[in-house]
Amino acid sequence: MAHDTEHNPEQAPQDLAAPSGEPLSTPWPHADGDGTGDPALWRCGGCDCPFVQPLDWDLVGRSHWRVTLRCPNCEWVGTGVFSQDAVDRFDRELDRGMRKLQGTLSRVSRACMEADIAHFAQALESDLIVPFDF
Numbered sequence: 510m511a512h513d514t515e516h517n518p519e520q521a522p523q524d525l526a527a528p529s530g531e532p533l534s535t536p537w538p539h540a541d542g543d544g545t546g547d548p549a550l551w552r553c554g555g556c557d558c559p560f561v562q563p564l565d566w567d568l569v570g571r572s573h574w575r576v577t578l579r580c581p582n583c584e585w586v587g588t589g590v591f592s593q594d595a596v597d598r599f600d601r602e603l604d605r606g607m608r609k610l611q612g613t614l615s616r617v618s619r620a621c622m623e624a625d626i627a628h629f630a631q632a633l634e635s636d637l638i639v640p641f642d643f
């Protein structure tokens with residue numbers, strides 16, 4: 510048997526033991542977000558705003574994730590280990606936030622477009638735009 514190569518696969522650091530069913534004592538600022546028992550991962554530990562974004566995540570054990578979160582508002586960064594359920598929930602909240610954002614965005618861009626059209630029509634009326642402009 511030749512031991513010519515050193516087997517060194519990129520292993521995740523094993524500093525965190527796989528959770529064994531007992532509740533994790535994660536020092537999370539919003540450990541029970543809205544009374545459902547799930548931590549409110551989307552809520553900032555610094556300024557309490559609900560727009561926290563995931564920076565990084567790693568599977569820990571078989572059903573938990575170590576997630577690093579960052580608040581775009583106050584730059585707060587927190588890392589915690591959460592159950593699959595809590596992460597799923599966070600995912601749904603992110604999704605909902607994203608849809609809300611897209612809704613706002615399309616409303617805003619529509620408003621901008623309408624403003625542009627109004628502006629353009631006004632410019633046409635006051636002869637500010639002549640064929641040479643095209």
Ligand SMILES: [Zn+2]
Pocket residue numbers: 553554555556557558580581582583584585
């Ligand atoms: Zn914050």
